[in-house]
Amino acid sequence: MKTISLEIDGQHVQAAEGSSILIAARLNGIYIPTLCYHPRTRQAGKCRMCVVEVKGLPGLQVSCSIQAQDGMAVLTKTEKIIETRKMIVELYLSNGSHNCMSCEAAGKCELQDAAYHLGIEKSVFPVLKKDMPFDVSCPMIIRDMNKCIQCYRCITGCNNIVVNEVLDMGFRGSKMTVVCDTNKPMGKSSCVVCGECVQLCPTGALTEKKTIGRARAWETVRTRTTCPYCGVGCQMYLHVKDNEIIRVTGVEGTEPNYGTLCIKGRFGYDFVHSPERLKTPMLRKNGVLEEASWDEALDYTAARLTDIKQKHGPDSIVGIGCARSTNESNYVMMKFMRAAIGTNNVDHCART
Amino acid sequence: MAGLASTLGAGAMTNSIREIEDVPVIFVIGSNTTESHPVISYSMKRAVKKGSRLIVADPRKIDLTRWAARHFQHRVGSDIALLNAVMYEIIRNEWHDRAFIDDHTEGFEYLKETVSKYTPEYASGICGLSADEIRELASILGTADKVGLYYTLGITEHTTGTDNVRTCANLQMLLGHIGIENAGVNPLRGQNNVQGACDMGVLPDVFTGYQKTSDPGTREKFEKVWGVEKLPGTEGAKIPAMFDGINHGDIKALYLIGENVVMSEPNQAHTVKSLENVEFLIVQDIFMNETAEYADVILPAACYAEIEGTFTNTERRVQRVRRAVTPPGMARDDWWITGEIAKRMGFIMEYNSSEQIWNEIRSLSPSMAGITYARIEQQGIQWPCPDTDHTGTCYLYCDNVFPCGKARFQPAEWKPAAEVPDEEYPFVLTTGRRLWHYHTGTQTRRSAGFIDIFPEELIEVNPEDAQKLNINNGEYITAVSRRGKVTVKSWVTSRVMPGVCFMTFHFSEACANVLTNNAFDPVTGTAEYKACAIRLEKSNSASEPEKQRVHRENK
Structure with a gap:
């Protein structure tokens, strides 16, 4: 791939030909804020937060949508740019109901972060308070369209990444909003509850029902692991507070799932804590x-097995392993049957 | 796995998940991918968006057909007849890859001879598709640049399962679509560590990495490392033989780890009889399930979120599992429990960590020797990976190097299912999974929300049949087979074709495995979950209107 050179904020950087200014900047450690851009849904050109000045081009340019060119000179932090970004965030804050107090997304909300970094306490514009009812019809996901900034990430994710083709933008003008199918409640729509939209949502417009009131984003510690359901082996983070799984998210940027999950992987975790x-x-x-105590149970088990082995031979004992348990436990089980018992009578359900 | 092992050499997906997006023709047969492997279905659907042709052959109108260019709805259990006829047409039109066949395979003449009687007209009578439809399928596959074939238990869970798998492999060998990127034969594994459990040798005839127990040299290697004098060489019992052995009185003790066999094995009455008959039953599990009720000892195990270790996914990728929470009460790691029993029987098998166990595994298994915990910290590695400099194997048989020298055609004749419909039991029952639940329901039924979405089992009945039997949608009916009966709510839908019903084994209240037939594939011992004969009766249970989805309005 051909490499090009350009200058961003006076710094000489290199980028692959064809990459956007935004990508060129980010890959070189230069931060440009975005709200609609996501590495997987790519540029949407909606939020305008990523505006930059390009020498020789009039006005402000949307860096996610403009290709970096050899010899280009880009500025990302001029006063004009900062003022524009401020205005964008203030406009967002004036539209809808961006109340962070008990928002599930607080602490991982990209709009909140943008407001924080730009020092915005409240919008200078009069707030056009929307009062759309929450859509709580889905057992797993809550949709609060008052917090939607129409970034299109959920729509792109639903249609182009998981290709479930449920979400779309409906209505026009000030009534424009994200709809499920033909504006059905999510729980009555064709949605298969994979939760991709929740993972991509930059604000609190889409949140998980099961996590409500259980932990602020910063209170959880995440551990990377492999999904315990089907054989795809999706990589996921378990977000844990006080020894309890609060939420599960897909690991971005890695095989085999690149961030996506299904309903079971994303929402089927609370059996772990079942009473x-x-x-x-x-x-x-x-x-x-x-x-019984472990000693009692294990001594008894060992004694019975020893007794049966002596009386009836090792082949009178059989073992069925577990296609859900780890390789290590399966190996130990296999070794136990062959070496400790002395039989090849070992099998599991999925020899097909 | 036996089918692929005997034709190509290894019982595993030949290709990787990430290759799916660039497969020109995706041929899915016997896989309800959107429900059983949703994340793989995303890749297939993305491929369609990029221009791939998705071809589905399935007796049911599964959701994936929404994205398919063509859906060939053949009869349950007619896969071999259909594919043999497709191969007949491919050979007749000379679409087969002669160079590949000559250089890298053996047994082509044998295949040609076998499929010679499977004219589209002949196969049409068996599979229910028209001869023209069969020709169309042959033309799509035969003239494609590359075909990636994907199958799941719709292929394997038949008494002809091994032959079904071999037939899939035959097709791909015939087309020369093996040993290259974006094409191949790909069984999608249904549970998180099915591949791993097989790779670890939890099978009656192999140690780790499919090393045969019958080979004296292999046994000697394991004897040395394990510190035992003599390991048994003869093949052990598979699950069906275990249950039969119990009922015959030869087998006295059963050590069961994480398998709810009452729900998951076919012919529940037969399974329950075995559990009642066995002298000593050890159940090691995370829940008190239907099977544990029969146990003499219950050993509480830790679950995936509470342990360290590895799972191997369907594309042979060994990935880390990490401890995020502590196990409840006294529950412990499976390997700790097994090790303690061994110790108390006088066989010392003490490990301090899962990594220590893994290192022993890789020291004994050439195909996994190069995979270390440190190397898979960020991203898993796909076996074969013989040494620590090897980056793993995305697709198998690159440069047409097959473990057994040449790939072998193993043609098979079509045979009907062990039990076919008759006057008394006029319907075919086929079984599977739903998106909303998993296996015997022990996990999803204990996770909030799932029951709200899909509260109880439904039997899928075609509208024509429903009308004939005067069955209303949502009415409770009784499904009866020679082995048992269940009362279950009907779902009148054209997802199934006339004469076919569909159920799952997610709900103990109405479990398909009360009905299924404990007839097995002679090679693998896999049960014919996908076909048995039932009849439908009006039930005396009070009929109630279909429940609407109930939602927790807790915000």
């Missing part, structure tokens, strides 16, 4: 299962 989890070993005594 019905087995917590104590149990032994059947006089026909009834009773709680």
Whole structure:
């Protein structure tokens, strides 16, 4: 790929031919704020937060949509640019209901971050307060269109990334809003609840029902792991507060799922904390299962297996492993059956 | 896996998930991808947006057909007849890849002979598609630049499962669409670590990495590292033989880890009988499920969020699993529990960490030798990966190097399912999964929201059949097979063709496996979950109108 050279804020940088000014800047560690751009949904050209000045071009240019050219001179932080960005954020804040107090997105909201970095306390414009009812019809996702900034990320994600083709922009002018199918409540629409839109949403317009009131974004610690459902092996983060999983997000930028998940991977985590989890070993005594200590249960198990092995031979014992457990546990189980018991009677459900 | 192992050499997806987006013709047969592997279906649908042709062959009008250029709705259990006829047409039109066949395969003449009787007209009578439709499918596949074939349990869960898989492999070998990027034979694995459990040798005839227990040299290698005098060489029992052995009195003890067999094995009555008969039943699991009720000992295990280790995904990628929370109560890691039993039986198997176990695995398994925890910290690696300088293998059989020298055509004749409809049981029941639930429901039914979306099992019945039997949508009906009966709510839908019903095994209240047939593929021992005969009866249970989705309005 051909490399080009340009100057951004007086710094000489290199970029791949064909990349936008925004990408060229970001890859060289120069920050340009964005609200609609996301690495996976790419440029939408909607929010105008990424405006820059380009020498030789009139006015402000939208850096996500303009290709970087060899020899270009770009400025990203002039007074004019900062004032424009401020105005953009203030316009956003004047439209809808951007109340951060109990917003689930607080702390991971890109609009909130933008306002913070630009030092905006409140909008100078009169607030055109929208009062659209929340769409709570979906059991997993809450849609608060009062917080929507019409960045199109959710629409692009739904149509071009997970290709479930549910979301679109509906209506015109000031009534324009994101709709499911033909403006159905999400829970009654063809939505398959993959949650891609929630992961992409830069504000609190789309949030997860199950996390409400349980943790602020900054209170959780995230651990990367592999999804426990189907065989795709999606990479995900478990966000944990006080030893409880609060939310699950897809890991961006890595195989095999590049951030996407499905309903089970994203929302099917609370079984981990079910009160019905087995917590104590149990032994059947006089026909009834009773709680036991590990020593009791393990000694008893080992004694019974030893006894059966001696009386009936190793092949009278069989083991069924688990296609959900780790490689390491499966290996140990296989080794146990072959080496400790002495039989090849070991199998699991998915030998197909 | 046996089908692919015997034709190509390795029982695994030949290609990677990320290749799907650039496959010119995606041929999906026997896979309900949008519901069972949603994230892979995203790739397929993106491919369609980029211009790929998606071809679906499935007895049901699955959601994926919305994005398909063509849907060939063949009858349940007719895959071999259909594909043999497709191959007949490909050979007749000389669309096959002669150079590839001559240089890299053996048994082509045998294949040619076998498929010679499968004219489209003949196959049409078996699979229910018209001869022209079969010719059309042959022409799409035969003239495509590259075909990527994707299948799941619709192919394998038949008494002819191994032959079905071999037939899929035959097709791709015939077209020369093997050993290259964006084409191949790709079984999508249904559980997070099915691939890994197979790779680890939790199978009656192999150690890790598919090293045969029958090979004395291999046994010696394992004997040395494990510190045992003699490991058994003869092939052990598969699950069906285990249950039969229990009922015959030969098998006395069953150690069951994480398998809710009452719900997941076919013919529930038979499974339950085995669990009642077994002298000593150990259940190691995370929930008190339908199977654990029969246990003599229950050992509480930690779940995926509470442990360190690795899973291997469907594209052979070994990926890390990390501990995010502590296990409840006294629950412990599976390997710790098994190790403690071993120790108390006098066999020392003590490990301090999952990484230590992994290092032992890779020391014994050439195909995984190069995969270390440090190397997969950020991104998993796909086996084969023989050494730590190797970056892993995106697609298998590059440069047409097959483990067994040449790829082998293994033609198969079509055979009907073990149980076909008759006057008494006139419907075919086929089974599968739904997007909204997983397996025996132990996880999704305990996670908020899922039950709101899909509260109970539904049996899919074609509108024509419903009309004949006077069944209303949402009415409770009784489905009866030779093995049992369940009362289940009807879903009158043209997703299924006339004469076919569909159910899942997600709900213990109405589990398809009460009905399914414990007839097995002779090679793999996989049950024929996809076809059995049932009849439908009006139920005495009070009929209630179909529940609307109920939603928690908790904001």
